[in-house]
Amino acid sequence: MFDRIAELALRRARLVLTLTVVAVVAMAALGFGAFGKLLSGGFDDPASPSSRAQALIEKEFGGESxxxxxxxxxxxxxxxxxxxxxxxxxxxxxxxxxxxxxxxxxxxxxxxxxxxxxxxxxxxxxxxxxxxxxxxxxxxxxxxxxxxxxxxxxxxxxGPAAVGDDVSTQVAKDLAVAEAIAVPVTLVLLVLAFGSVLAALLPLVIGVIAVFGTFAELFVLGSLTEVSVFAINLTTALGLGLGIDYALLLVSRFREQLAAGAEVPDALRVTVRTAGRTIAFSAATVIAALAALLVFPPFFLRSFAYAGIGVVAIAAVSALLVVPALLAVLGRRVAAGRLPGAKRGADSPFWGRLAATVMRRPALTALPVLAVLLLAASPLLGVTFGTPDERVLPPDAQSRQVSETLDREFPQGDRDAIRVVTTGPVERQALGRYARELAALPGVARVSASSGTYTDGAARPAGPAETALGRPGAQQLAVVHELEPKSDGAQDLVRAVRAVRAPAGTEALVGGEDARLVDSKRAIGDRLPLAVGLVAVTTFVLLFLFTGSVVQPLRALLLNALSLAAAMGAMVWVFQDGHLSSVLGFTPTPVDTSMTVLLFCIAFGLSMDYEVFLTSRIKELRDADPAADPAVSVTLGLARTGRIVSMAAGLLAVSFFAFGTGDVSFIQMFGLGSGLAIIVDAVAVRGVLVPAAMRLLGRHAWYAPAPLRRFHSRFGLAEAGAERPAAGTRPLTGVRTG
Incomplete structure (x- = not known):
């Protein structure tokens, strides 16, 4: 397949580019309509008791204020x-x-x-x-x-409606600021990384195609199902970042072949055969991680799967088709506009020397890194989860000012009450008995119903406000408590209210903010083992097909989980515990449940992206000389990919770190957490822990049982040939493996 792509680029490059321009114009025209199709909200499970309670209150009582x-x-x-x-x-x-x-x-x-x-x-x-x-x-x-x-x-x-509007408005402003920062910074870094203006523009082309293509996809999906407007954030960050990653890998490999003395057609064939295969597997691993979001009920999370899968697939396909065509047309002119003193080769002696040092002393170099990562992950032991409220907004937001004024200056009333609504009519005497049982629960101050107001052991007749809680087809009860909203005690009270037997012939649906939090955590917690299992299994299978080893997938899963835990622990330390809150300008709150899941899937997928980048090169070198010391392939593999991985990670991290300049705290957490996970993985894991693990494993790193080896030889996707240095290739200097 990859040879055919290379031949298509060599023979029909201008046709491919012409069709690409037409497709981009069509996707842009279609994609701009996506903004009118996307929805706000989507944080709740529509089948949860609290969502059903809200819908019933809307239908029978005209909704809440x-x-x-x-x-x-x-x-x-x-x-x-x-x-x-x-x-x-x-x-x-x-x-x-x-x-x-x-x-x-x-x-x-x-x-x-x-x-x-x-x-x-x-x-x-x-x-x-x-x-x-x-x-x-x-x-x-x-x-x-x-x-x-x-x-x-x-x-x-x-109120909730104003909070939602303020969040949406602020996120749109933050996105514009993030793009205004990320795009020019990325362009400057690309020029510095490539040392050539023209070569630096190629990755941006792929990023633009990926973004416009995903906008078009979201327009289509938004016409058919519910898609969150927040998917736009991921589309821009991931589209630009992965477009750069994939194009960077192709362009760097092409220039490496040219620098080694290969002619343009041969250089392009080797580039597509090797880097193209890497991109295909890399995209598959990222898609596998993002697809896990589809198992969660809230369409907020599913929307990120729609956007993420689309942007990864479009970035990979466009990189495999468009970049080779551009390289075929440009040829050696790809280095045009070279900056004075720019580096010509792709090899990095620094990364090679680092790998060699680690391989000589694997335990001595890996243990300090492991200790730091475990220390960073330790705040996860005290994590608490919540849902977004007005505190995610900056202090000058109107809705937050109103909420703070209510808490400070107004009587509590029943604003934070647990709302119970029955699915059918209830006789007055039975309603009174039910209300008394609720009033007797620990922590309940009073229960208001159409039959009266009840406290533990006392009752008073209903007034006009209580009478309005009754309808011919349903009854509503307000369970007023004095517990801190969204606290553990308030959530325990929701569970206790649900445990009370409903009046005969009806179902009692429990709603309100505390119930929404309980249901949100349950909706995600119940599906989390399935999502993690799907990610682990699909990743294992893909990496086995890629490497032919059962040890490499296990090693990759373990190290990626470690770097991800460190990044997520750091976010708990910052956004829940409040460190750096004065610098970043946010109010500490429990960690948002949905954003934690999203951060896990995004960061895990991108970690596997760089895992494939590095492992593919190590495997090429190993296949070229299976009898050689395994340390040689690891050292040279890191030397030849370390610079690419670090540049790609730095450029992608810029897109995510730009969200840290925003004023909505859960968007800040997502951006900073994703960016940190990318940097930790590219530097600490790829630079130190992978070489250390490969050294300790030795030849066992590529082990697979005989039946699986036969399976891989038949079904695994292998190179059409091991890496063969082009004429004129010089050995890497300054690197010793032992």
């Missing part, structure tokens, strides 16, 4: 005639908005929960109708229309 307008008087206090008129006018106008229902305010209900304890602020509560995207769009319009200075009062928007 998800938009809160915080009103403050400019002069004279809220009791002034001007503030009174402004508050009533605001309430009336909001109630007349399409898609807005259940509008209540301090001025029409007089409820104490809607007035601050000092009387300086008041609330207007409303329910914005629709799915997550419709709520987001309407909320953005309402904020623009109603917030800010309104004469006698000033208004800020808060």
């Amino acid at each position: 998800n938009l809160l307008l915080l009103v403050r008087a400019e002069d004279g206090g809220l009791g002034s005639p001007a503030a009174e008129r402004a508050g009533r006018q605001l309430t009336g106008e909001l109630a007349g908005e399409p898609g807005v229902s259940r509008v209540v305010s301090h001025w029409d209900s007089g409820g104490p929960a809607l007035l601050s304890e000092d009387g300086a602020s008041a609330l207007v509560a409303a329910h914005v109708e629709g799915d997550d995207t419709a709520v987001g769009d309407r909320t953005a319009q309402l904020k623009e229309r109603y917030t800010g200075d309104r004469g006698a009062v000033s208004v800020l928007a808060g």
